[in-house]
Amino acid sequence: MQTYTRDAGYQFKLEEPLWLPGQISIWTFHHVLDKDALTKQIMPIPEVEIDVDKLEQLIVAFLNDGGQFLSLDAIESMERDPNVSYAVMTLDDGYLNNFDVALPLFEKYQVPACIYITTGYPDGEITDVWNTLNRFIFANETISYVFEGEVHQETCRSLAKKRQLLCRVYTLIETHIAGDDKLDFFAAMQGNRTPITLSRGMSWQQLEVLAAHPLITLGAHTIMHPSLPKLSDEALARELVLPKRRLEQKLGIRVDHFAYPYGHYSEREATAVRAAGYQTATTIDSAFISDFDTLNPYQIPRQYINANLAIIRPGALVLSSISEQLNAEPVVE
Numbered sequence: 001m002q003t004y005t006r007d008a009g010y011q012f013k014l015e016e017p018l019w020l021p022g023q024i025s026i027w028t029f030h031h032v033l034d035k036d037a038l039t040k041q042i043m044p045i046p047e048v049e050i051d052v053d054k055l056e057q058l059i060v061a062f063l064n065d066g067g068q069f070l071s072l073d074a075i076e077s078m079e080r081d082p083n084v085s086y087a088v089m090t091l092d093d094g095y096l097n098n099f100d101v102a103l104p105l106f107e108k109y110q111v112p113a114c115i116y117i118t119t120g121y122p123d124g125e126i127t128d129v130w131n132t133l134n135r136f137i138f139a140n141e142t143i144s145y146v147f148e149g150e151v152h153q154e155t156c157r158s159l160a161k162k163r164q165l166l167c168r169v170y171t172l173i174e175t176h177i178a179g180d181d182k183l184d185f186f187a188a189m190q191g192n193r194t195p196i197t198l199s200r201g202m203s204w205q206q207l208e209v210l211a212a213h214p215l216i217t218l219g220a221h222t223i224m225h226p227s228l229p230k231l232s233d234e235a236l237a238r239e240l241v242l243p244k245r246r247l248e249q250k251l252g253i254r255v256d257h258f259a260y261p262y263g264h265y266s267e268r269e270a271t272a273v274r275a276a277g278y279q280t281a282t283t284i285d286s287a288f289i290s291d292f293d294t295l296n297p298y299q300i301p302r303q304y305i306n307a308n309l310a311i312i313r314p315g316a317l318v319l320s321s322i323s324e325q326l327n328a329e330p331v332v333e
């Protein structure tokens with residue numbers, strides 16, 4: 001595999017092109033950020049975010065090259081032209097920016113998309129810890145929090161200090177504070193300017209709009225976003241069956257598609273996804289889809305696209321660039 005070094009000194013791998021004639025590529029995104037979000041960002045996490053302008057460039061480059069977007073439901077049955085490149089847009093987790101920022105872009109170019117929902121977000125069972133902290137630390141110059149009964153007070157005026165504090169408090173929460181106690185931890189956090197508000201992804205009201213939207217397919221992505229291979233058989237079944245039922249009952253739709261959190265799966269998980277009644281499950285094993293006869297519908301590959309995406313020759317060749325250090329386990333889902 002070729003590598004090159006960008007100005008900042010990052011080492012990148014040049015991966016395969018994002019589209020090829022006669023082949024289907026399923027693209028994976030998470031956060032889609034607008035200017036406002038980018039200016040309020042203390043520290044980027046390139047593995048799980050893309051600038052909306054860059055996503056638009058990618059869509060335009062693909063369409064200018066004669067590419068066609070497909071919905072996930074259409075890929076198996078459609079007749080394929082060997083000269084045309086196909087892509088399926090997918091987004092994981094169900095973040096609020098999928099609704100506010102990505103949807104208008106998809107409408108502008110009529111791009112169908114599948115959004116995999118982690119139902120713990122709309123149900124208020126889990127919190128997006130990183131983004132909750134980012135917003136709070138960005139908006140305040142001093143913050144205080146309680147850990148092991150002791151009050152800690154911190155000043156964070158500079159970006160460097162905010163960065164340091166964000167990483168420290170995030171690690172503290174994720175390593176020491178259990179599920180339900182995170183809410184108590186946040187409730188006790190104080191800032192000198194702005195009170196804390198929890199980041200929780202899309203609400204059920206927004207999901208209702210998406211459920212009725214002709215471009216959007218909703219899939220499931222567990223309740224709590226665990227790494228499935230670590231779960232007992234009972235816990236695994238719960239994380240597969242309950243979010244499907246919840247989305248179907250709450251939104252009056254059928255939920256046929258599932259995506260493995262972190263792309264973690266083995267034969268056991270693939271079998272359990274089938275048993276839970278899903279028609280497909282997507283991984284993040286990077287590959288093009290050329291032959292459906294040999295494709296396991298519960299191990300569908302997807303290309304993982306991140307903020308380091310480089311459009312090297314617009315309309316001709318697009319490569320996904322992933323730095324070495326980013327190949328480690330994602331810091332946040």
Ligand SMILES: [Zn+2]
Binds near residue numbers: 093221225333
């Ligand atoms: Zn995820």
